[in-house]
Amino acid sequence: MKILAFETSCDDTSVxxxxxxxxxxxxxxxxxxxxxxTAGVVPEVAxxxxxxxxxxxxxxVLDTAGFSLKQIDYIAVTTNPGLIPSLLTGVSVAxxxxxxxxxxxxxxxxxxxxIFSNFLKREESEISFPAVCLTVSGGHxxxxxxxxxxxLEKIGATIDDAAGEAYDKVAKMLGLGYPGGPIISEFAxxxxxxxxxxxxxxxxFPRVWLEKKELNFSFSGIKSAVKREIDMRKLQKGDLSIEDxxxxxxxxxxxxxxxxxGKLLLAGKIFGVKxxxxxxxxxxxxxxxxxxxxxxENNFKIIHPIKKIYSMDNAGMVGINAYxxxxxxxxxxxxxxxxx
Numbered sequence: 001m002k003i004l005a006f007e008t009s010c011d012d013t014s015v016x017x018x019x020x021x022x023x024x025x026x027x028x029x030x031x032x033x034x035x036x037x038t039a040g041v042v043p044e045v046a047x048x049x050x051x052x053x054x055x056x057x058x059x060x061v062l063d064t065a066g067f068s069l070k071q072i073d074y075i076a077v078t079t080n081p082g083l084i085p086s087l088l089t090g091v092s093v094a095x096x097x098x099x100x101x102x103x104x105x106x107x108x109x110x111x112x113x114x115i116f117s118n119f120l121k122r123e124e125s126e127i128s129f130p131a132v133c134l135t136v137s138g139g140h141x142x143x144x145x146x147x148x149x150x151x152l153e154k155i156g157a158t159i160d161d162a163a164g165e166a167y168d169k170v171a172k173m174l175g176l177g178y179p180g181g182p183i184i185s186e187f188a189x190x191x192x193x194x195x196x197x198x199x200x201x202x203x204x205f206p207r208v209w210l211e212k213k214e215l216n217f218s219f220s221g222i223k224s225a226v227k228r229e230i231d232m233r234k235l236q237k238g239d240l241s242i243e244d245x246x247x248x249x250x251x252x253x254x255x256x257x258x259x260x261x262g263k264l265l266l267a268g269k270i271f272g273v274k275x276x277x278x279x280x281x282x283x284x285x286x287x288x289x290x291x292x293x294x295x296x297e298n299n300f301k302i303i304h305p306i307k308k309i310y311s312m313d314n315a316g317m318v319g320i321n322a323y324x325x326x327x328x329x330x331x332x333x334x335x336x337x338x339x340x
Contacts, residue, residue: 005319008090009082013053016315024065027057039178047085076322079107087340095337114279117310117317131275134264136282138164156215166219188253191246205255261291278304284311
């Protein structure tokens, strides 16, 4: 069984080919260089780049794997949520191929696919349910309770900005560029290495927990706190030094990730699960993974995508989600055009 998968929900164009649950090859073309100019994704620009890239990625996948379109049995594509112009590019190509090849097309929910990224390169038996999953990126910061593979109940969400969005905005305040996640992490690591052995952080920024046993998030306050800290330092000494930027990045990352881990652990305790999962772009953050893995007192089994590329938007997560939908009959067989 060959599955061709497409992901174009935001600014990464990704195509993947599966044989059953095995990822044969994946091509992901980034638009970061394009969006660095505006320090953020412009939907119309992203859609144009998807149109330029999608057939390049498709050809690379088929040529590398040594297959032709005629050998495809199923097509899977992200249909929501995401940027509408971006989604339309992938859905239009996938729908057209479905009709030309008479292949069933499977619509995939972006967040569910991120959760299923944890099944890439893993045996199904390695992930036990019930579980709680934190999905965190530039567009969403949610906690889900999964009684089984298919039952997703949202039990927590951000009431304002997503964590990844906060990373991007703080990076912009510090003049570090776009996207914010990787560069904030790099600067934070630099500061961590410069500190004296055993020296703790200063906890400059607030940890916003909201109410007791509250599983929702709020990251608007920490952005304001970062701006005040930057303004104060500029008033005292003029432009920020590299060390200032590294320290602020470190303190910001500590504050955000402590809350993310704390809320996930709280959800695990409230719902009495043994498995905690991470998904989404921010789940690639080393500091976040380390903080979670250090929480051993509750004997939670910690699961996160095996490769960092699987944390980002990618067609691999779309394809593995489709594979399990086919395996368990969780889709309606349909050939034709999908909507977003």
